[in-house]
Amino acid sequence: MAASQVQSLLRFLSQDAKVPLATAMSKVNELRKADLTTAQTISNGELKTLQEIFKDDKLAKQVLNAARRTSKKRSAPTESTGNSRPKKSRPSLQGGAATPFAIESALALPVSTASEEELSNIVLLTNRAPLVLAFAVCVLKYTMPEQPLSSRLSLAQAVVSANSRSKAVSLGLEGGKSAEQEGWGEGQPTVSVLNRDIKVLKRWDYNPREGRSAEGFQDVDHDILGEVRTDDSETAPPLWGIDVEALKHAESHGSEATAKTNTALPIYTPQSARSYLFKSFLRTPSEAKKESTPPKTKSPTQVEVERGVCLGYLLRSIDLLCQSWAPTLSADDLDRRAWAWYVRVRPSVHSGIEGWGEKGAVKLSEILALRRQS
Structure with missing residues (x-):
């Protein structure tokens, strides 16, 4: 076939x-x-x-x-009329009529050109889960460079989910064994992301470059489509992160044996991970006051644009950190080191800003300070 x-x-x-x-x-x-x-x-x-x-x-x-x-x-006959107009097809993140290249391109994350000096003066407001997601997405570009953006987002979301459940158990909010501890997803291959084993589903026959024109998007191929290996080393196909907790819940629709052996595996979608990133980062209130437009008078569109800019700042800071260490660390060492970096810069549970719930401040200067100095 x-x-x-x-x-x-x-x-x-x-x-x-x-x-x-x-x-x-x-x-x-x-x-x-x-x-x-x-x-x-x-x-x-x-x-x-x-x-x-x-x-x-x-x-x-x-x-x-x-x-x-x-x-x-x-099979139905079609007739053209003078008043009819052909409908334009739209790229779809769900597959649809869009090519894999269009799907990957639609997932693109914001890119910032801010200087290191500018980044050092920026303080963002967020909570821990989206910060883990941002670190995982960035680090995967270096530890699994062959993976397209859709896979990196899916794998990163799997890490966030696993980490959030572990945190909930440690706080006594949830009890019992996790789905993975109970054997759900057993037999599926695993990969390590931020030093945590993630069950994955291999995406055979998926080529993220399918549908790309010869002159299209050449400058962003690596960031969006993954790296093409030219050596003889074996590379993994594109991957999905498997939602083993959802697989466990599927037991309610059938017997335990059926649910455990069914190959219809639920995945973490890249669209939900991307959406989570885009809505999770803002400038702190003190920095927002310096702007010409007061926060309370901003339109929803302005807020959305600002969130995208803030995400770009964060991703660039983490990327600069990974760039400084990638030449001297193996992929495994970089993966392990990345979790320690996150722990160093994550917002404290006691650093929440009044009126902003559990959100805390993340200083980009602290991320940049972790770089390897040549």
């Missing part, structure tokens, strides 16, 4: 049939073996076959109905 056919099938499942992308990817081989590789062949197939593949009657019916609708639309 050619890569283009796989992509076409995944687009049908994720867009038309509304099947979660991770589930769709895990069912490609079974659909291929059953010779159900297009909407047309699926519409002509039997519901029983789909039920055996998806292990979910409702989902199987959903796929079959979508295939019939899609096939009917494609």
Whole structure:
């Protein structure tokens, strides 16, 4: 089955049939073996076959109905009228009609050109979880340079989730064993991110450069699409971080044995991780007062733009830190060191600013101070 056919099938499942992308990817081989590789062949197939593949009657019916609708639309004659206008296709983060390159490009994070002197004078307001997310996304660019941005965001969110649960257990807010401790996701490969093992799902047949024009976005290929290895070293395919807690909760929809062996694995989506980053960083109130536009009079659009600028400042500071150490540390050592860096600069639980809940201050000068001086 050619890569283009796989992509076409995944687009049908994720867009038309509304099947979660991770589930769709895990069912490609079974659909291929059953010779159900297009909407047309699926519409002509039997519901029983789909039920055996998806292990979910409702989902199987959903796929079959979508295939019939899609096939009917494609076979219906079309007429052009003088008043009709062709609709423009929009890039979709969920797959849809967008190419992998368009999907990765839509996930792009803000890039700051601020000087080190400017960064040293900036203090941001945030809490711990998004700061962990920002560190993980940045460090992964150096420890797993072949991974595209969608994978880095997914893996970073997996770290945040695991870290948040550990914190909740230590504070007595949650009890019992974690899903991973109970064996959920057992057998899946793992990678280390910020010195924490994360269960991953390999994204076979996904090429983040598919759909890229020859002259398009050459300067940002590495940051968005991942590094292309030219040596003979074996590289991992793009990865998803698996949400093992969601996998555990899936037990409520079936028997424990079914839930543990089902290959429809829930993932951490890069879109949610990106959204979390964009809404989590602002200048401290004292710095905001220095601006020409008082905070209370800012429009939602102005606030959104400011959050993006602040995120760019933070990412650049962490990137400068990683750049200074990458030439002298192995990927494993850099991964371990990064967690210690986060611990050094994270906002204290007692540093919350009045009126801002548990949010605390993060001084970018403290991040820059951790750089290796040549």
